[in-house]
Amino acid sequence: MVKKMSEYRADFPILNQTVNDEPLVYLDNAATAQKPRAVVQAITNYYYHDNANVHRGVHTLAERATQEFEAVRDKVAKFINAPSREEIVYTKGTTEGLNWVAASYGSTHVKAGDEIVISYLEHHSNLVPWQQLAKKTGAILKYIDLLPDGELDLTSARRQITDKTAIVSLTQASNVLGVVNPIKKIAALAHQHGAIMVVDGAQSTPHFKVDVQAMDADFYAFSGHKLMAPTGIGVLWGKSELLADMPPLEFGGEMIDWVQLQKTTFKAAPWKFEGGTQNIAGVIGLGAAIDYLSAIGMDRVQKHEQQLVNYLLPALLEIPGVTVYGPHDPAKHSGVISFNLAGLHPHDVATALDMEGVAVRAGHHCAQPLMEWLKVAATARASLYLYNNLADAQKLVEAIKATKEFFNHGTI
Amino acid sequence: MALSKLENLYRQMILDHAMHPHHYGFLKAASHKLELRNPTCGDVLNVQVILKNNKVAQVAFSGSGCTISQASASMMTDEVLGKTPQQIEKMVTTFSKMVTGNPPQNYEEILGDASVLEGVAKFPARIKCATLAWKAIYQALANDQQESTVGFMRHDQ
Numbered sequence: 001m002v003k004k005m006s007e008y009r010a011d012f013p014i015l016n017q018t019v020n021d022e023p024l025v026y027l028d029n030a031a032t033a034q035k036p037r038a039v040v041q042a043i044t045n046y047y048y049h050d051n052a053n054v055h056r057g058v059h060t061l062a063e064r065a066t067q068e069f070e071a072v073r074d075k076v077a078k079f080i081n082a083p084s085r086e087e088i089v090y091t092k093g094t095t096e097g098l099n100w101v102a103a104s105y106g107s108t109h110v111k112a113g114d115e116i117v118i119s120y121l122e123h124h125s126n127l128v129p130w131q132q133l134a135k136k137t138g139a140i141l142k143y144i145d146l147l148p149d150g151e152l153d154l155t156s157a158r159r160q161i162t163d164k165t166a167i168v169s170l171t172q173a174s175n176v177l178g179v180v181n182p183i184k185k186i187a188a189l190a191h192q193h194g195a196i197m198v199v200d201g202a203q204s205t206p207h208f209k210v211d212v213q214a215m216d217a218d219f220y221a222f223s224g225h226k227l228m229a230p231t232g233i234g235v236l237w238g239k240s241e242l243l244a245d246m247p248p249l250e251f252g253g254e255m256i257d258w259v260q261l262q263k264t265t266f267k268a269a270p271w272k273f274e275g276g277t278q279n280i281a282g283v284i285g286l287g288a289a290i291d292y293l294s295a296i297g298m299d300r301v302q303k304h305e306q307q308l309v310n311y312l313l314p315a316l317l318e319i320p321g322v323t324v325y326g327p328h329d330p331a332k333h334s335g336v337i338s339f340n341l342a343g344l345h346p347h348d349v350a351t352a353l354d355m356e357g358v359a360v361r362a363g364h365h366c367a368q369p370l371m372e373w374l375k376v377a378a379t380a381r382a383s384l385y386l387y388n389n390l391a392d393a394q395k396l397v398e399a400i401k402a403t404k405e406f407f408n409h410g411t412i
Numbered sequence: 413m414a415l416s417k418l419e420n421l422y423r424q425m426i427l428d429h430a431m432h433p434h435h436y437g438f439l440k441a442a443s444h445k446l447e448l449r450n451p452t453c454g455d456v457l458n459v460q461v462i463l464k465n466n467k468v469a470q471v472a473f474s475g476s477g478c479t480i481s482q483a484s485a486s487m488m489t490d491e492v493l494g495k496t497p498q499q500i501e502k503m504v505t506t507f508s509k510m511v512t513g514n515p516p517q518n519y520e521e522i523l524g525d526a527s528v529l530e531g532v533a534k535f536p537a538r539i540k541c542a543t544l545a546w547k548a549i550y551q552a553l554a555n556d557q558q559e560s561t562v563g564f565m566r567h568d569q
């Protein structure tokens with residue numbers, strides 16, 4: 001029996017509480033997602049029954065732990081349609097994955113005068129590693145411009161990506177503007193010019209079906225915690241031939257093949273990147289989160305969130321004094337909605353909404369160049385996930401109206 | 413209604429200061445100045461001071477921020493006029509204690525009108541907004557090189 005979308009909410013104990021005497025409405029999912037019982041139980045089970053170090057022991061627990069740890073690689077491969085389980089590298093999150101590509105692939109393939117192309121949309125973790133790489137190698141960091149509604153400007157992309165471009169790195173879905181980038185088109189452009197395509201999947205993997213082969217990416221990074229797995233676990237996927245000649249970044253236990261006094265040979269990918277004892281419980285939790293999402297079906301997750309956006313976006317736009325950033329057409333806007341209230345700083349808005357039990361983020365969302373592009377210091381941001389419902393969206397709209405009212409009755 | 417709790421934070425005097433900040437602008441001949449950034453929200457605050465006979469003769473601030481940070485900056489400028497750096501240092505530590513919920517007994521005496529910001533203690537996420545201007549004047553006075561330096565609030569401050 002397939003459960004109705006409305007039934008999944010009950011799987012999240014944390015949602016069943018009051019905050020400031022109001023029922024909690026959690027709308028900060030772009031920062032991190034809540035965890036269903038299934039994920040917490042998988043981790044508890046692992047610690048209660050199977051805990052052992054992986055790849056290092058002949059005893060039964062070690063064998064069980066290793067099997068579970070490695071089985072998740074298959075789950076991840078299937079989840080993002082990677083051609084091989086050996087292309088799945090465990091990381092601590094998107095940030096680490098992108099840093100590894102920059103530090104390992106980047107420092108061995110990028111030279112002075114080469115170009116690295118990103119966009120104004122990027123999260124700092126898909127910006128600063130490239131800035132550092134450019135600084136170290138003498139490469140040039142270039143930005144693809146955005147259209148007035150925040151969508152990627154393809155004309156600018158064609159202008160910025162040239163024969164000198166070595167790496168193009170873009171987010172698949174924006175953590176601020178709710179736009180989804182046409183990765184496939186940009187990847188084709190990058191490949192025409194001999195560049196590789198790196199994709200930040202932090203905000204897309206949790207919300208819709210990802211297919212790394214169909215988008216023709218070369219590297220793809222995402223975080224477990226945004227798709228209901230624990231913090232501290234993530235994945236870097238890379239094409240086998242690229243991973244094969246990338247040097248490892250951390251040396252020590254696990255990642256070695258044979259160590260002699262003066263030289264060492266390393267394991268093959270992905271293991272050569274996984275130095276030291278890994279976040280085994282995190283991997284188990286990631287597997288459980290992927291099972292949970294797969295049982296629902298990513299298409300249903302996406303459809304559900306889209307229905308909420310179809311209500312929420314026009315409802316916000318209707319409130320006088322509300323500015324929504326990014327496309328105003330719900331069909332072009334994913335479940336991340338950034339907004340401001342005229343005359344009010346988003347911090348004041350977020351505090352007021354918190355008093356109504358509504359959790360939103362306020363700030364620059366780790367995207368300061370984008371804030372500059374938007375010509376704002378900061379925004380408030382509401383972001384949805386599969387357990388949010390129409391009542392949550394309605395409560396946000398009511399709470400924003402009440403916030404306006406409150407500050408209007410003051411002198412502001 | 414839950415928003416009524418907001419009145420503990422956004423007192424009328426705070427809203428007035430945020431709306432019509434005192435000493436907003438720049439000083440031509442500042443003897444001490446500093447730009448302080450709050451990396452968590454991206455707010456930037458400039459504080460400039462003219463010290464005469466070891467007392468604050470003039471003070472100004474500029475920058476954009478939330479109601480709390482703007483009001484706090486405005487009140488800070490009112491309160492530090494005529495004070496010595498030593499007195500100001502005491503005010504800054506008193507302010508910091510007040511907004512973290514441990515005000516010394518005579519905090520109202522030391523902080524004057526700025527003690528109206530004590531409600532911030534119940535809103536931990538907003539403590540940094542309130543302390544930004546106070547940290548800025550403290551660091552500005554400690555910086556007697558006369559040139560503008562950029563300071564950062566650390567996460568643990």
Ligand SMILES: Cc1ncc(COP(=O)(O)O)c(C=O)c1O
Binds near residue numbers: 173175
């Ligand atoms: C678009 C985007 N990229 C990268 C990240 C970084 O993810 P993490 O902090 O899990 O490494 C985030 C999360 O905040 C994000 O939203």
